[in-house]
Amino acid sequence: MTTYTVYKEQLPGLFEKWSKQYALHVPARLREGFYDLVPWKKDLEIAWDYDVAYNSPKRFVMPPHEALITYDRRTCEAQPVFEAPKQILFGVHPYDVKALNQLDQLMEGGSPDQNYLRRREATVVMVFEPLTVSSSAFWASVGAASVAHGFDLYWTKIGPAAFTVEVGSAKGEELLGMNGPLLSSTAGDKEGARRAKARVLAKARKNALRYNWEETPRLLAKCWDSPLWRRYSQMCLACGSCNLVCPTCYCFDIREETDDKLETGVRSREWDGCMLEGFAKVAGNHNFRPKAQDRYRHRYFRKGKYIYDKIGELGCVGCGRCVRACTAGIANPLKVFNELWEETAHEY
Amino acid sequence: MNTKLFSPYVPRPVTLVEKTPLSDFVTRFTFEQDNGKPLAHKPGQFVNLSIYGIGEAPFSISSPPRRTNITFEIAVRRIGAVTGALHALEPGAKVGLRGPYGSSFPVMKFVGKDVLIVAGGLGYIPLRSLLFYQLRHRDEFGRIVLMVGTRDPKERIFVDEIADLAKSGEVEVMETVDMPDSTWKGNVGVITTLLPKAELDPGNTFVAMVGPPIMYRFVIAECRKKGIASEQIFVSLERKMKCGLGKCGHCQINELNTCIDGPVFCYTDIEAYQEAI
Ligand SMILES: Cc1cc2nc3c(=O)[nH]c(=O)nc-3n(C[C@H](O)[C@H](O)[C@H](O)COP(=O)(O)OP(=O)(O)OC[C@H]3O[C@@H](n4cnc5c(N)ncnc54)[C@H](O)[C@@H]3O)c2cc1C
Ligand code: SF4
Numbered sequence: 001m002t003t004y005t006v007y008k009e010q011l012p013g014l015f016e017k018w019s020k021q022y023a024l025h026v027p028a029r030l031r032e033g034f035y036d037l038v039p040w041k042k043d044l045e046i047a048w049d050y051d052v053a054y055n056s057p058k059r060f061v062m063p064p065h066e067a068l069i070t071y072d073r074r075t076c077e078a079q080p081v082f083e084a085p086k087q088i089l090f091g092v093h094p095y096d097v098k099a100l101n102q103l104d105q106l107m108e109g110g111s112p113d114q115n116y117l118r119r120r121e122a123t124v125v126m127v128f129e130p131l132t133v134s135s136s137a138f139w140a141s142v143g144a145a146s147v148a149h150g151f152d153l154y155w156t157k158i159g160p161a162a163f164t165v166e167v168g169s170a171k172g173e174e175l176l177g178m179n180g181p182l183l184s185s186t187a188g189d190k191e192g193a194r195r196a197k198a199r200v201l202a203k204a205r206k207n208a209l210r211y212n213w214e215e216t217p218r219l220l221a222k223c224w225d226s227p228l229w230r231r232y233s234q235m236c237l238a239c240g241s242c243n244l245v246c247p248t249c250y251c252f253d254i255r256e257e258t259d260d261k262l263e264t265g266v267r268s269r270e271w272d273g274c275m276l277e278g279f280a281k282v283a284g285n286h287n288f289r290p291k292a293q294d295r296y297r298h299r300y301f302r303k304g305k306y307i308y309d310k311i312g313e314l315g316c317v318g319c320g321r322c323v324r325a326c327t328a329g330i331a332n333p334l335k336v337f338n339e340l341w342e343e344t345a346h347e348y
Numbered sequence: 349m350n351t352k353l354f355s356p357y358v359p360r361p362v363t364l365v366e367k368t369p370l371s372d373f374v375t376r377f378t379f380e381q382d383n384g385k386p387l388a389h390k391p392g393q394f395v396n397l398s399i400y401g402i403g404e405a406p407f408s409i410s411s412p413p414r415r416t417n418i419t420f421e422i423a424v425r426r427i428g429a430v431t432g433a434l435h436a437l438e439p440g441a442k443v444g445l446r447g448p449y450g451s452s453f454p455v456m457k458f459v460g461k462d463v464l465i466v467a468g469g470l471g472y473i474p475l476r477s478l479l480f481y482q483l484r485h486r487d488e489f490g491r492i493v494l495m496v497g498t499r500d501p502k503e504r505i506f507v508d509e510i511a512d513l514a515k516s517g518e519v520e521v522m523e524t525v526d527m528p529d530s531t532w533k534g535n536v537g538v539i540t541t542l543l544p545k546a547e548l549d550p551g552n553t554f555v556a557m558v559g560p561p562i563m564y565r566f567v568i569a570e571c572r573k574k575g576i577a578s579e580q581i582f583v584s585l586e587r588k589m590k591c592g593l594g595k596c597g598h599c600q601i602n603e604l605n606t607c608i609d610g611p612v613f614c615y616t617d618i619e620a621y622q623e624a625i
């Protein structure tokens with residue numbers, strides 16, 4: 001695979017060019033300890049050492065509110081709505097790309113979700129190897145420390161002003177070469193990238209599952225009746241924050257709005273969350289997951305077993321966002337899985 | 349169809365041609381496809397029906413598959429926004445339709461066998477599509493036993509139709525109500541109480557059941573008591589649904605998506621799922 005070495009001083013020029021054709025989003029510090037991907041503008045300082053973006057990148061491919069169809073009540077005809085702005089997500093961490101790759105698989109499988117796929121197709125993903133690790137993250141122990149596909153360029157900082165950039169797609173290479181010829185990385189530069197990765201991995205391994213992540217579905221299969229579900233869920237506020245911030249949570253509701261003349265309208269999808277009380281409640285007030293415990297357990301089973309059974313990966317990439325977002329202090333896949341592991345230790 | 353503009357979320361128009369009240373809250377609606385084609389569904393499948401400006405909701409198809417006829421039927425209980433708006437429509441009105449979606453009763457497996465149909469409450473609505481398909485090919489099946497359970501006599505639906513079926517001799521009908529009134533002369537008790545009264549050949553009987561969530565566990569237990577194997581029991585389960593495409597997550601039973609893996613399941617395939625029954 002092709003790897004180029006790029007210097008910091010080349011970036012403003014590239015960003016300038018890219019931003020003419022694409023909506024370009026880059027990591028920035030919003031306030032102390034609070035980072036997010038924001039629209040790039042000249043002289044914006046890139047937060048190279050950000051630990052985690054407060055919002056996950058799913059919002060770029062599946063926005064919180066997205067029109068699906070428009071309808072005309074007079075004719076009863078409906079038309080699809082497709083919006084797919086050309087965008088570059090610069091500086092996404094590997095675990096978040098892992099999450100995007102999962103969404104790709106899940107949205108493409110069965111009945112392909114055209115709205116998602118079109119947005120995804122129009123999105124260029126540029127990974128950046130993290131320099132810092134959030135204190136609540138555990139991605140290194142859930143198989144999400146690296147990605148082999150799903151990106152156009154993979155950036156690694158190998159010095160104060162130098163990067164190696166691994167090419168993931170022809171489009172990525174073309175974008176990188178927009179300002180003139182590229183410099184192939186030397187063996188030394190590549191070694192620098194390898195070392196940078198090893199450094200961050202060492203930091204990331206501080207928070208770890210106590211077992212091989214591939215055991216998780218088998219572990220959960222034994223834990224349906226564990227007292228842990230009630231112990232934690234009794235503090236749950238059913239606020240759905242853990243769902244909202246999660247890069248792999250994609251459940252949605254479908255709603256519509258008609259104009260004041262009651263003639264035409266838009267039907268949209270909106271992020272929904274399995275932790276919300278009414279998520280599985282049907283007309284006539286029957287709730288298929290009436291208790292906080294049912295909903296809390298469902299979320300962990302989905303992350304640790306259901307998604308795994310579908311695609312062979314954990315549905316949690318270990319970003320730690322839910323851990324930070326939960327006011328009740330109970331959203332924490334690492335803690336939950338580790339405690340279940342301890343609980344069942346006698347079975348091994 | 350222009351595949352470039354294809355979206356699975358876009359409904360197509362269908363026109364209401366007939367509306368027949370079945371009880372205080374339940375009405376049968378007959379629609380005609382504006383595209384001039386038969387619906388091409390299988391017994392047990394459902395459609396997502398849109399009333400623009402109100403929303404979209406899933407309904408079982410109540411009519412049997414029709415090869416040339418472009419009409420189809422659903423029967424709906426008025427209980428909320430979409431079902432309320434649907435009841436307010438008059439023939440000639442158009443609605444949006446997606447589907448048919450989901451799994452169906454494996455009628456081919458039932459060929460040459462006896463079939464027990466257990467309909468609790470509104471469960472007769474989807475089962476009717478299976479029943480009338482079988483009646484059209486009556487000599488390909490053994491006995492057809494229909495058990496119908498309703499809370500009280502006022503809530504019974506398709507009363508005349510079920511009476512005609514009983515009279516025809518092609519279906520053995522057993523009926524019960526939970527809470528009888530002065531007009532009721534038949535069996536009293538929940539639907540489970542009908543099973544011990546039926547003589548069935550367990551090795552040769554397939555069961556299809558649809559009813560309220562609480563019903564399944566008890567009816568399945570009675571079937572098992574009679575010696576009917578899990579592989580011979582088929583259930584249709586209802587969950588909250590939004591997309592009908594296996595994406596939105598609302599209809600999950602553990603890891604199954606009721607909208608694409610179901611709604612019809614063989615009991616063997618769901619026995620192990622805690623959230624199923
Ligand atoms: C596979 C399947 C088949 C069904 N078949 C029938 C039928 O033949 N006859 C009938 O009367 N009812 C049937 N239902 C139930 C019917 O879908 C609900 O009564 C209906 O969705 C209520 O919508 P509402 O807008 O009137 O109620 P509201 O309470 O206003 O519901 C708002 C929305 O929530 C969702 N929702 C609420 N309840 C349900 C539910 N029970 N199931 C799925 N989604 C729900 C729908 O999207 C609905 O539009 C079926 C449900 C499923 C899943
Ligand atoms: S479950 Fe929590 S830690 Fe895992 S991916 Fe979702 S937000 Fe991140």
Ligand code: SF4
Binds near residue numbers: 325330
């Ligand atoms: S963020 Fe915490 S309190 Fe809110 S729904 Fe999730 S687990 Fe419950």
Ligand code: FES
Binds near residue numbers: 591594597600608
């Ligand atoms: S209804 Fe959306 S996943 Fe089944």
